[in-house]
Amino acid sequence: YDQRLAVSGLAYGDPFENSIMRREDHAFVRGRTDREDVYQSNSLPSTLTDRGHQYPAAFIIKASGLDKHSVGAGASAAIPFVHVDIAGSAEDGSEPGLGLCGITGSPVATFAGAFWS
Numbered sequence: 001y002d003q004r005l006a007v008s009g010l011a012y013g014d015p016f017e018n019s020i021m022r023r024e025d026h027a028f029v030r031g032r033t034d035r036e037d038v039y040q041s042n043s044l045p046s047t048l049t050d051r052g053h054q055y056p057a058a059f060i061i062k063a064s065g066l067d068k069h070s071v072g073a074g075a076s077a078a079i080p081f082v083h084v085d086i087a088g089s090a091e092d093g094s095e096p097g098l099g100l101c102g103i104t105g106s107p108v109a110t111f112a113g114a115f116w117s
Helices: 002-011 023-029 055-064 108-115
Strands: none
Touching: 002 108, 023 055
């Protein structure tokens, strides 16, 4: 699906940037004590966190159990998954000091072009 979104984004003037998950993305969300299974976030914004755009996907994969259904699990158990980080275009900008723009809905044209036919 990521390539489908990338092609549609280029066609509809809303390009997507594809990022590949790495081991360190998953390591970032691993539990740090025996009292937790997964770590959701740190106290820094994603822009100040190494690969901060990727660890939310790693969190979703671990917390939902998708890690048990990766390509390594075999074709019959694998579940396709794409995480689209749209937080920047989904903020309403009402919190002072966040520096985020208003809601843009920027991925809507890309999704429509990729999946409506």
